[in-house]
Amino acid sequence: DIQMTQSPSSQSASVGDRVTITCRASQTINRYLNWYQQAPGKAPRLLIKAASSLQSGVPSRFSGSGSGTDFTLTISSLQPEDFATYYCQQSYSTPHTFGQGTKLEIK
């Protein structure tokens, strides 16, 4: 199985901050990397697919980059509704494994 490692596991930030979350795959996955946001008690929500393609309806402050094994999710200016947990997922080969999550908390 492909292992996905996110960093950091948690981060404190303030409204308006720029935040970057990284995700590393244990082997190359080309651009088969997706990012999800999960609010407490809710299902995950797709933010970005194919490493950098913004899902319809997702604010443009979210962006993704990377290919191969190293990927990043950037939130350009944190809004109150962005404090949640973020997961990366590889969809290159089954099982489509997830990272362990990055929890964004209010500073």
Place this chain on the structure above:
Amino acid sequence: QVQLQQSGPGLVKPSQTLSLTCAISGDSVSSNSAAWNWIRQSPSRGLEWLGKTYYGSNWHSDYAVSVKSRITIKADTSKNQFFLQLKSVTPEDTAVYYCAREDVDWSDLSHWGQGTLVTVSS
């Protein structure tokens, strides 16, 4: 607009079978551009992909090795839904279970059900 509505019991006894259904609206379970997944989430395992079913000239299923001997995911075309059966459950199967639609282009999970907390306990 695709919506997924989950149903099924929230409490299952050890050694019994966990059964959940995911009803689809706004899409077809037989669509050639989608696959239909089950994922679970627990504090100990995080988000864990369990398996999927999809139609491509005939029906296919793909399962995680960790549950392959116990799991069945199938479509019910007459009701436009798909279901999960997990046999011989133990307390370690306690989790929130989600169904999700996978877009076949990049295999992203674009739509999710609301989640069902299933507790395995006597």
